[in-house]
Amino acid sequence: MAEHNKLGEKGEQLAVDFLLKHGYQILERNYRFGKSEIDIIAKIKDTLAVVEVKTRSTIDFGNPQDFVKPKQIQRLVYAINHYVQKNGLDVDVRFDIIAIVKAGKTFQIEHLEDAFYHF
Numbered sequence: 001m002a003e004h005n006k007l008g009e010k011g012e013q014l015a016v017d018f019l020l021k022h023g024y025q026i027l028e029r030n031y032r033f034g035k036s037e038i039d040i041i042a043k044i045k046d047t048l049a050v051v052e053v054k055t056r057s058t059i060d061f062g063n064p065q066d067f068v069k070p071k072q073i074q075r076l077v078y079a080i081n082h083y084v085q086k087n088g089l090d091v092d093v094r095f096d097i098i099a100i101v102k103a104g105k106t107f108q109i110e111h112l113e114d115a116f117y118h119f
Contacts, residue, residue, distance in 0.1 A: 019051070050096065
């Protein structure tokens with residue numbers, strides 16, 4: 001497996017652990033619909049959090065959250081609309097980013113709630 005894939009998987013697991021520690025319930029990981037994939041669908045109270053995880057080994061080229069592009073946001077909205085309808089949910093939905101940067105042997109985690117779209 002390529003090193004960046006290993007880093008991505010490690011980042012997603014760190015994000016899940018972080019969310020669980022902060023009271024979230026993990027409903028789905030790597031939820032796919034069409035060409036769209038949601039890294040994590042989590043619930044806290046009456047809110048569904050759609051979580052995009054961005055993990056980087058350095059910030060030399062920008063912060064991890066800077067790599068969430070409009071087309072990806074559009075796909076996330078499309079996928080979560082399907083998920084909500086399929087499951088007959090009546091919840092608030094928010095879109096979060098968990099930005100993770102490797103710092104030596106540790107990782108810095110930043111949780112950006114309601115990062116780019118809310119309905």
